[in-house]
Amino acid sequence: MSQSMPASPSARRLRVAFAGTPEFAAVALRAILSAGYTVPLVLTQPDRPAGRGMKLQSSPVKQVASAAQIEVIQPQGLRLDGRYAEQAAQAHAALRAAQADVLVVAAYGLILPTSVLTLPRLGCLNIHGSLLPRWRGAAPIQRAIEAGDAQTGITLMQMDAGLDTGDMLLEQALPIESTDTASTLHDKLAVLGAALVVQGLDALERGELRPRPQPEAGVTYAAKISKDESLLQWDLPAELLARRVRAFTPWPGTQFTLPDGGVVKVGAAEALTAPHVGPPGLVRQMTAEGLDVVCGSGVLRITRLQKPGGTMQSVAQWLQGGADLTGLTLS
Structure with a gap:
């Protein structure tokens, strides 16, 4: 049986908005752009003070988007009834204007309310740094090493209103070496996640992406790391x-x-x-x-x-x- 060939960059039909902030997400955004997808809009966290001079610094995702001349918005919140309702309304309007078919999310840092999850025609896909349902939550890479897990991986997930509870679309495992730190494992997973999201977008474009519910057994939560x-x-x-x-x-x-x-x-x-x-x-x-x-x-x-x-x-x-x-x- 012959396999379906991925679409050539010139034949891409999906418009892919992107939401992410750190380097983990920037690696994925570069891969999506290199694969030829049109990215009409990028959401990322506001610029933060950094370095000895505490000068405002753009996130790695913003730097990639700016270099590619993609529109960037940086709301402090996305809830229309929240503290940053005005910024949220502007972000909603920008997403509608972008006419994105799908929103890819990777380590964004803001909770996406249902009003955002339902804006793209095909919903929102999340690149999560664990094999779900193990290590839902904020720090899956660190908690996997701390727990002594033999492996971790990437799950491409259809987002819903829960905390990393959406249907799984694709997953790929990665062994955790005895010498891995959060830094080295992060870099490996970033590359794996970038490849998997492009694979997922290709399948989505062909209508071949098949969601499946997460298992009820084996749920763990990766609590945010505290100083x-x-x-x-x-x-x-x-x-x-x-x-x-x-x-x-x-x-x-x-x-x-x-x-x-x-x-x-x-x-x-x-x-x-x-x-x-x-x-x-x-x-x-x-x-x-x-x-x-x-x-x-x-x-x-x-x-x-x-x-x-x-x-x-x-x-x-x-x-x-x-x-x-x-x-x-x-x-």
Whole structure:
């Protein structure tokens, strides 16, 4: 049986509006444009202060859209009865004027009310960074690493009014490597999501996209990451803390407090299988190989850290110019 060939860029019929903000979404927008789809409108978060000078900075999605000379709107809200009702009304009007067949959403950062979900003729498609229904919610990449999942992936989903509860359209799995951080896994998933959304749009254009309900079993929620979670809790298992170091890299990072109150950031760590001796937080030893800290179970070996006011460095570099922490109890 012969397979349907994807439409050539010149033959694209779908008009694809796009809503997204960070680099994860920008990768998808570039792919949609490269595939030849007409993107009449892009929604993204308002410019934010960033950098040492705290100058207003455009989101990665806005930068891509501006370079492609696509109209960009940046409402602070989309609810017609909300705090930013006037901006929301303008956004609704812009979406209607764009005459988009479908709205692709990726890490946008604003909740889409039903009044927006029903505007495009074919609804709204979301690029979600997990294999639904596992890890619905705000931080699926980080929570998958933290939980020790063996794999994650991308789900292309038909959006509805619920929190990542819509019908699944396409999905593709990706193994989580033992060395993956949130940063490296993010980059892999961004590329996977970009490829999958183009595949989905191609199928949608051919009328071959088949939605299916999410399974009722296996639902988990990926709560938003809080800065409060960055402090390592030594009474927890070393395996969990090692995963948290990876899951919270690059943001919000992980850290511990010295007895004198100094805060040390952690750049890399691993769990040791050696039995632990002593109370949680006790530094068993500090060698060029790492800083070994007793945990609720097991020992966490920290291999990269950053002293207050310093730069991230290996433990060997720390020992060349800093005090040996052996015997101290960290908090």
